[in-house]
Amino acid sequence: xxxxxxxxxxxxxxxxxxxxxxxxxxxxxxxxxxxxxxxxxxxxxxxxxxxxxxxxxxxxxxxxxxxxxxxxxxxxxxxxxxxxxxxxxxxxxxxxxxxxxxxxxxxxxxxxxxxxxxxxxxxxxxx
Amino acid sequence: xxxxxxxxxxxxxxxxxxxxxxxxxxxxxxxxxxxxxxxxxxxxxxxxxxxxxxxxxxxxxxxxxxxxxxxxxxxxxxxxxxxxxxxxxxxxxxxxxxxxxxxxxxxxxxxxxxxxxxxxxxxxxxx
DNA sequence: TAATTACCTTCAAGTCTTCGCAGGTATGCA
DNA sequence: TGCATACCTGCGAAGACTTGAAGGTAATTA
Numbered sequence: 001x002x003x004x005x006x007x008x009x010x011x012x013x014x015x016x017x018x019x020x021x022x023x024x025x026x027x028x029x030x031x032x033x034x035x036x037x038x039x040x041x042x043x044x045x046x047x048x049x050x051x052x053x054x055x056x057x058x059x060x061x062x063x064x065x066x067x068x069x070x071x072x073x074x075x076x077x078x079x080x081x082x083x084x085x086x087x088x089x090x091x092x093x094x095x096x097x098x099x100x101x102x103x104x105x106x107x108x109x110x111x112x113x114x115x116x117x118x119x120x121x122x123x124x125x126x127x
Numbered sequence: 128x129x130x131x132x133x134x135x136x137x138x139x140x141x142x143x144x145x146x147x148x149x150x151x152x153x154x155x156x157x158x159x160x161x162x163x164x165x166x167x168x169x170x171x172x173x174x175x176x177x178x179x180x181x182x183x184x185x186x187x188x189x190x191x192x193x194x195x196x197x198x199x200x201x202x203x204x205x206x207x208x209x210x211x212x213x214x215x216x217x218x219x220x221x222x223x224x225x226x227x228x229x230x231x232x233x234x235x236x237x238x239x240x241x242x243x244x245x246x247x248x249x250x251x252x253x254x
Numbered sequence: 255t256a257a258t259t260a261c262c263t264t265c266a267a268g269t270c271t272t273c274g275c276a277g278g279t280a281t282g283c284a
Numbered sequence: 285t286g287c288a289t290a291c292c293t294g295c296g297a298a299g300a301c302t303t304g305a306a307g308g309t310a311a312t313t314a
Binding site for chain 4: 036037038048049052053056070071072073
């Protein structure tokens with residue numbers, strides 16, 4: 001009987017692991033197949049040391065798997081679902097961003113009206 | 128043209144906001160309707176000050192909305208989608224936990240066999 | 255008016271994360 | 285054997301997050 005509190009702790013631990021720009025990009029890059037550290041380093045333009053540290057963390061939480069071949073370490077997603085789920089998050093974010101831009105425009109329009117001194121306008125009593 | 132890097136930064140910022148046990152539980156509680164601070168404090172058994180601080184953060188990122196009525200502040204989810212999305216994450220976690228328990232049981236069984244010295248058993252060569 | 259309730263904000267301490275660097279290991283090649 | 289490549293690990297500084305305490309505000313009640 002995993003209590004809600006326990007589940008929330010575990011989920012937050014998982015989210016914390018994912019919640020880093022570099023690590024999100026690593027997961028995205030690995031969605032299309034395994035890559036080695038240097039390749040990821042190039043694609044993200046992030047020092048290989050840092051990539052390696054991120055990968056160690058992702059691996060510790062079993063989000064990626066390591067396969068060694070000679071001196072190369074190939075990393076791949078341990079669970080493809082997670083990448084899909086992440087992508088849903090991106091979609092959510094993009095729709096929010098779109099509405100942000102609309103809201104920004106509305107504010108801009110309102111300011112424009114205000115500057116022009118159109119106080120006879122009935123819709124000017126917000127805040 | 129939001130670059131991948133920018134999107135990854137924004138998504139990680141959003142995930143960081145969500146990635147806290149208390150805040151995950153707050154989002155879960157609000158899924159069924161608006162609640163005031165003291166009600167959340169009771170349900171999570173977390174000091175009201177802390178709940179208030181979490182809510183302020185969630186509100187700043189527009190994950191929740193505030194409606195004031197007398198001295199009560201009712202909070203509700205600003206975007207229902209996000210709760211659904213979170214729930215997908217929980218499901219993912221639960222399936223992973225289930226397989227963990229299975230793996231754990233397999234290890235336990237193996238240890239049991241090992242203790243009993245049943246080395247003639249063909250299925251005893253996992254790690 | 256004074257007290258109470260419900261909530262908010264600021265602050266300081268403790269903790270956790272991130273990052274580059276220096277120094278390691280393991281593999282391959284000459 | 286020596287050297288280069290590909291990667292890893294430990295360390296410490298800088299910064300971010302979490303938390304309770306103290307001291308607010310605003311609305312209700314006596």
